[in-house]
Amino acid sequence: MTRIVLQSADIGRALTRISHEILESNKGPDGLVLLGIPTRGATLARRIGALLSGIAGAAVPVGSLDVTMHRDDLHRNPTRAPQPTEIPAEGIDGRVVVLVDDVLFSGRSIRAALDALQDLGRPAAVRLAVLVDRGHRELPIRPDFVGKNLPSSREERVNVRLSEVDGGEDEVTIA
Amino acid sequence: MRHLLSTADLGRDQALTILDTAEDMASVSGREVKKLPTLRGRTVVNLFFEDSTRTRISFEVAAKRLSADVINFSAKGSSVSKGESLKDTAQTLQAMGADGVVIRHPASGAPHTLAHAGWIDAGVVNAGDGTHEHPTQALLDAFTIRRRLHGAAGRGRDLDGVSVTIVGDILHSRVARSNVWLLHLLGARVRLVAPATLLPVGIGDWPVEAGYDLDAAVAEGPDVLMMLRVQAERMHDAFFPGEREYSREWGLTDERLARLPATTMVMHPGPMNRGLEISAAAADSPASTVLDQVANGVSVRMSALYHLLAGEE
Amino acid sequence: MTTRILGATLPDGTTADLAIDRGVFVDPAEAGSARRTIDAAGLLALPGLVDLHTHLREPGFEQSETVLTGTRAAAAGGYTAVFAMANTQPVQDTAGVVEQVQALGLRAGYATVRPIGAVTVGLRGERLAEIGAMAASRAAVTVFSDDGMCVHDPLLMRRALEYVKTFDGVVAQHAQDPRLTVDAQMNEGEVSARLGLAGWPAVAEESIIARDVLLAEHVGARLHVCHVSTAGAVEVIRWAKARGIRVTAEATPHHLLLTEDLVVGYDSRFKVNPPLRTAEDVSALRAGLADGTIDIVATDHAPHPAEAKECAWGEAANGMVGLESALSVVHAAMVETGLLGWADVARVMSRTPARIGGLRGYGRAFAVGAPAQLALYDPAAAAEFSLDSLHGRSTNSPYLGRTLPGRVRHVFHDGVPTVADGGLRPADEVAAARQEVVA
Numbered sequence: 001m002t003r004i005v006l007q008s009a010d011i012g013r014a015l016t017r018i019s020h021e022i023l024e025s026n027k028g029p030d031g032l033v034l035l036g037i038p039t040r041g042a043t044l045a046r047r048i049g050a051l052l053s054g055i056a057g058a059a060v061p062v063g064s065l066d067v068t069m070h071r072d073d074l075h076r077n078p079t080r081a082p083q084p085t086e087i088p089a090e091g092i093d094g095r096v097v098v099l100v101d102d103v104l105f106s107g108r109s110i111r112a113a114l115d116a117l118q119d120l121g122r123p124a125a126v127r128l129a130v131l132v133d134r135g136h137r138e139l140p141i142r143p144d145f146v147g148k149n150l151p152s153s154r155e156e157r158v159n160v161r162l163s164e165v166d167g168g169e170d171e172v173t174i175a
Numbered sequence: 176m177r178h179l180l181s182t183a184d185l186g187r188d189q190a191l192t193i194l195d196t197a198e199d200m201a202s203v204s205g206r207e208v209k210k211l212p213t214l215r216g217r218t219v220v221n222l223f224f225e226d227s228t229r230t231r232i233s234f235e236v237a238a239k240r241l242s243a244d245v246i247n248f249s250a251k252g253s254s255v256s257k258g259e260s261l262k263d264t265a266q267t268l269q270a271m272g273a274d275g276v277v278i279r280h281p282a283s284g285a286p287h288t289l290a291h292a293g294w295i296d297a298g299v300v301n302a303g304d305g306t307h308e309h310p311t312q313a314l315l316d317a318f319t320i321r322r323r324l325h326g327a328a329g330r331g332r333d334l335d336g337v338s339v340t341i342v343g344d345i346l347h348s349r350v351a352r353s354n355v356w357l358l359h360l361l362g363a364r365v366r367l368v369a370p371a372t373l374l375p376v377g378i379g380d381w382p383v384e385a386g387y388d389l390d391a392a393v394a395e396g397p398d399v400l401m402m403l404r405v406q407a408e409r410m411h412d413a414f415f416p417g418e419r420e421y422s423r424e425w426g427l428t429d430e431r432l433a434r435l436p437a438t439t440m441v442m443h444p445g446p447m448n449r450g451l452e453i454s455a456a457a458a459d460s461p462a463s464t465v466l467d468q469v470a471n472g473v474s475v476r477m478s479a480l481y482h483l484l485a486g487e488e
Numbered sequence: 489m490t491t492r493i494l495g496a497t498l499p500d501g502t503t504a505d506l507a508i509d510r511g512v513f514v515d516p517a518e519a520g521s522a523r524r525t526i527d528a529a530g531l532l533a534l535p536g537l538v539d540l541h542t543h544l545r546e547p548g549f550e551q552s553e554t555v556l557t558g559t560r561a562a563a564a565g566g567y568t569a570v571f572a573m574a575n576t577q578p579v580q581d582t583a584g585v586v587e588q589v590q591a592l593g594l595r596a597g598y599a600t601v602r603p604i605g606a607v608t609v610g611l612r613g614e615r616l617a618e619i620g621a622m623a624a625s626r627a628a629v630t631v632f633s634d635d636g637m638c639v640h641d642p643l644l645m646r647r648a649l650e651y652v653k654t655f656d657g658v659v660a661q662h663a664q665d666p667r668l669t670v671d672a673q674m675n676e677g678e679v680s681a682r683l684g685l686a687g688w689p690a691v692a693e694e695s696i697i698a699r700d701v702l703l704a705e706h707v708g709a710r711l712h713v714c715h716v717s718t719a720g721a722v723e724v725i726r727w728a729k730a731r732g733i734r735v736t737a738e739a740t741p742h743h744l745l746l747t748e749d750l751v752v753g754y755d756s757r758f759k760v761n762p763p764l765r766t767a768e769d770v771s772a773l774r775a776g777l778a779d780g781t782i783d784i785v786a787t788d789h790a791p792h793p794a795e796a797k798e799c800a801w802g803e804a805a806n807g808m809v810g811l812e813s814a815l816s817v818v819h820a821a822m823v824e825t826g827l828l829g830w831a832d833v834a835r836v837m838s839r840t841p842a843r844i845g846g847l848r849g850y851g852r853a854f855a856v857g858a859p860a861q862l863a864l865y866d867p868a869a870a871a872e873f874s875l876d877s878l879h880g881r882s883t884n885s886p887y888l889g890r891t892l893p894g895r896v897r898h899v900f901h902d903g904v905p906t907v908a909d910g911g912l913r914p915a916d917e918v919a920a921a922r923q924e925v926v927a
């Protein structure tokens with residue numbers, strides 16, 4: 001029983017809205033750094049980065065932040081190869097870092113990301129943008145920018161497909 | 176990956192994954208906070224039955240940067256008493272709850288025995304066994320070559336077509352064995368150069384070209400020239416007549432260095448006998464990767480420990 | 489008093505009844521009433537096996553094996569006589585020590601124990617041991633060997649060959665050039681190159697054998713070559729025999745079945761000296777045993793305590809136990825391959841080793857009046873070789889977990905049953921029965 005929750009056009013609209021909200025809350029593009037959490041968070045960060053430049057007319061630095069090494073559930077899963085962390089040349093000190101991820105669930109990845117971020121420098125503020133918030137938080141973590149709130153049961157699987165990574169059409173499904 | 180005993184056990188993808196993760200580890204080593212919480216709560220034992228401060232420290236730094244607890248067990252100190260068997264030691268480590276054991280042993284195959292005899296559940300990393308293998312050295316050598324060739328863009332790439340000439344005491348070299356299997360796996364062309372006494376009998380099925388003539392190898396302008404350490408006692412066992420002749424025939428002299436293309440990397444696993452297998456000028460030249468190798472050793476060992484110990488038990 | 493054995497298959501394939509009374513074979517037609525009858529239908533009757541190369545480890549290494557435990561292992565394997573190698577502690581280099589070992593064998597009763605005398609004092613290869621005294625002792629030593637060590641000095645070897653001739657003895661050489669095998673860990677070749685283990689080159693064996701057959705020819709002496717392991721050694725011996733040189737040679741069961749590839753896992757049960765060789769060497773040994781170049785099979789039964797094997801390969805002791813498995817291994821390597829028939833097996837595992845060692849009573853198997861040395865073997869049985877198959881003090885067998893053909897069912901040593909219905913008989917019963925026969 002797989003159900004499509006967001007189609008390609010929905011995703012595009014959601015990202016545009018998030019971009020506007022980021023600019024609004026930051027009062028412009030100054031000092032922003034987008035860090036996507038690999039794999040699909042990094043892709044979304046690049047897309048939002050492109051949208052921001054288009055809207056604000058100035059380039060916003062985009063990078064990626066791998067959190068594998070900071071996860072607290074490594075023992076419970078097969079070892080996976082970490083993805084690259086790429087911090088823009090501007091660094092993160094004193095900047096407003098927007099973490100970007102595809103799905104927010106327990107909050108543990110974001111906890112790991114905050115931990116990883118701490119080792120890299122001292123941002124002025126950290127915000128969180130996610131395409132889908134499906135609930136079931138296990139930590140006191142709350143997103144600042146959300147594409148879609150998606151009530152789900154714990155057992156369900158939310159699957160995000162992005163053309164750059166998965167080929168084909170963008171879509172978000174739940175099963 | 177349960178253990179890292181021999182590069183011959185690695186598949187191409189596995190080897191590349193270790194090298195790619197080492198890139199991530201290298202970036203950690205370059206920043207202010209050089210520590211990751213990855214192996215918090217895990218215990219890594221450095222079990223050294225043979226003196227090697229350099230290798231032990233490299234593993235120790237690697238484990239600590241991943242936040243593991245490190246215990247040094249050394250046969251030279253008091254922690255492994257003389258005559259205590261590998262089995263007794265292994266059972267002690269098991270009782271301590273070691274998650275990973277990094278073992279250096281004078282007997283070829285000792286890490287294999289430790290990993291497979293059923294005495295211990297820990298993952299085993301071979302840090303050099305007799306004249307058998309030294310897999311993390313080969314991995315750091317491959318990593319060093321890839322970084323010199325491609326910089327940070329090396330991620331995901333192998334060493335296809337890279338020519339590597341390994342010179343010296345192949346017979347007794349665990350570094351040479353591990354490098355032969357790994358470099359071949361990664362697509363490099365490997366050539367061995369040594370006096371016939373220091374080439375093992377029975378290398379007919381090795382994926383290498385073997386020869387005696389260093390000048391001919393230099394004339395081919397290899398991408399990498401790897402000089403192996405020569406032990407003085409080999410001279411007394413009649414493997415070659417003396418230091419002068421060895422240096423003249425198989426040493427990287429200033430004169431041979433001058434004939435190498437500027438792009439050739441000069442590698443040495445250390446510690447070097449300056450003036451014997453490598454001249455001081457060659458060791459300190461811009462072509463030399465010796466210090467890179469030391470730094471990369473920590474990154475590669477972090478990567479190996481991560482892949483062995485981070486995942487589910 | 490009589491034991492009757494009904495319908496046994498003899499090595500030549502015929503079927504016959506046998507009877508044993510007061511320690512010797514008797515005519516079944518004239519035998520008295522049977523105290524015991526064994527239905528031997530389907531069982532092969534072999535003369536009691538004779539091992540020319542056993543390490544019993546007593547005196548000195550009783551944690552590995554004793555004369556009692558070693559001869560129990562021998563009986564379980566179908567053996568009724570073993571020659572005990574001299575590398576004990578103290579070394580069997582004096583009349584006193586060889587007499588002690590022989591007496592221990594007599595007391596145990598499971599098999600005849602014939603001590604081998606050392607060639608040189610303390611096996612040190614420096615000066616001759618008291619060969620004459622050992623020959624004249626109650627142990628009546630006829631085989632001399634420094635096994636474990638090679639009599640390397642050519643002059644000393646020449647003297648030994650000559651001197652032993654005086655007593656109609658034979659020198660059994662462990663052919664290993666010590667200089668070519670310093671720290672050697674396994675056969676030198678492709679596997680050793682990969683594993684980084686110091687090589688034991690075939691030439692280290694072959695060059696000593698070549699030298700020794702020429703020395704034996706020169707002084708007109710007998711030479712026996714222990715555990716031949718290489719194709720080149722078989723060639724040298726074949727050449728020597730063709731030349732009329734008085735040389736005999738043995739191959740071990742393990743060298744007839746196992747190859748160096750087994751070393752790949754660094755499992756020290758496969759560490760042995762001389763080392764396991766290549767498949768080509770194994771074929772050459774089998775061919776040599778089949779054509780008579782190699783005269784006999786000898787076990788080189790070499791027990792070691794667990795701690796001597798539970799360690800890194802380089803630190804592990806050389807040697808394998810082999811008495812319990814020898815017949816089954818020869819069955820697998822030589823009979824199942826069609827290279828030897830059972831009459832040949834009787835020759836290479838009983839009659840000829842007895843002849844080389846000067847052991848009487850094995851010349852005419854099953855003859856009326858001859859000492860009753862008999863093994864009844866079920867060639868149709870096959871089972872996994874396990875710890876239950878071992879009866880000595882040590883368990884360093886390379887065959888554990890392997891399925892081997894055949895099973896020893898009954899063994900009579902001097903008419904005394906040592907194995908009955910597949911089980912070893914208790915030591916006190918064997919000793920008591922032996923008293924009866926001797927009385």
Ligand SMILES: [Zn+2]
Nearest residue numbers: 635636662714
């Ligand atoms: Zn021997």
